[in-house]
Amino acid sequence: MRAGIIGVTGYGGLELFRLLTAHPEIKEVFLYSSSKQGQLLSDEAPHLLGINENKLRSFEQLETDELDVLFCSAPSGVSSELLPPLLDRKMRVIDLAGDFRLKEADTYRKWYGKKPPNTSFVNKAVYGLSEWNKKEIKEAALIANPGCYPTAALLGILPLVKTKLINPKTLIIDAKSGLSGAGASPQKASHFTKANDSLSVYKMNKHQHIPEIEQTLKTLADTEVNITFTTHLVPMTRGIMATMYAELADDIQSHTVSEIFNESYKSKPFVRVFKENTDLFTKQVYGSNYCDLTFAIDERTNRITVVSVIDNLIKGAAGQAVQNMNIMVGLNESEGLQQSPLFP
């Protein structure tokens, strides 16, 4: 198969490049850039010197019949302009940005502050939460790859919301991300002197992933709810930890919660359910497509705490995108994604 990557010089794009060039079924990867056409990828990413010496192509050089699948890893607002003509030419696309995730145009306008994409393409897009939407992903021509925070949060909370083990109205998601979550271009909040040795909170009650999580709880767990979701920046390169709190429905014992988690993920190669009260850390999934989960029940408050960790650039972006490609083209979903986490 031949794959293309738009936005390959960014953090998500570089991870796509790394995964796709090691993928056993991918014979060639074409690289597209909006700003560095004609340069080598290694000019921008010196760690790739000698590994890929192909020139970055312009979008005008993108021939749909050359590619079996195209990944778009550009900032939000770009893919809604760039992708429709390619989709019209029957290109199979996996988009890593938020453009095609939210079904309501007004919701996209409100939370992203941008012009929403054409409704007909939004309607065609399938939400690529691999473990929960496999049937639809298999049939999709356009996949809206989930956001990094929603991936971590939803994998942790969906089993409990779906089985009504918690009261969803009491759900609070407290999430922390490494700096690569903010992308490669310099930003104030991730500037070394501000981020180092410090912890910051941002976009309180305004984060664009709030409607994405709410929409998915509605579509995949038939639960309409407004959530409380807070994001923090942690001075580490990669990783997300989502810590989620909710009131338990009456008299739920921990063995029931364990059973639900184990049952939900028993045949899912990338979700690892740890036993109750395990101390998790983001580095245990670093560089891998795993999402690790644990929980603890507080009998004094009748609340449950669920903890989920992922690598934002892999399970939260490029890894899940490759997993979705595998599902879409009928390969084993683990193909090319079986690397162990990098530790220490």
Ligand SMILES: NC(=O)C1=CN([C@@H]2O[C@H](COP(=O)(O)OP(=O)(O)OC[C@H]3O[C@@H](n4cnc5c(N)ncnc54)[C@H](OP(=O)(O)O)[C@@H]3O)[C@@H](O)[C@H]2O)C=CC1
């Ligand atoms: N970082 C993360 O953890 C996650 C990111 N995402 C989403 O994935 C997408 C990529 O994120 P990330 O890699 O972090 O971002 P980066 O800022 O690191 O990279 C984005 C890349 O997009 C390209 N680009 C910029 N402007 C345009 C444009 N106008 N037209 C076409 N291409 C453009 C640039 O490459 P060039 O100049 O070479 O074209 C740039 O390197 C974003 O939508 C982000 O929200 C989703 C999940 C997790």
Ligand SMILES: CC(=O)N[C@@H](CCC(=O)OP(=O)(O)O)C(=O)O
């Ligand atoms: C640490 C950090 O800044 N993370 C980014 C994640 C961006 C992202 O993934 O954006 P979309 O999913 O909306 O495309 C943020 O919180 O906005």
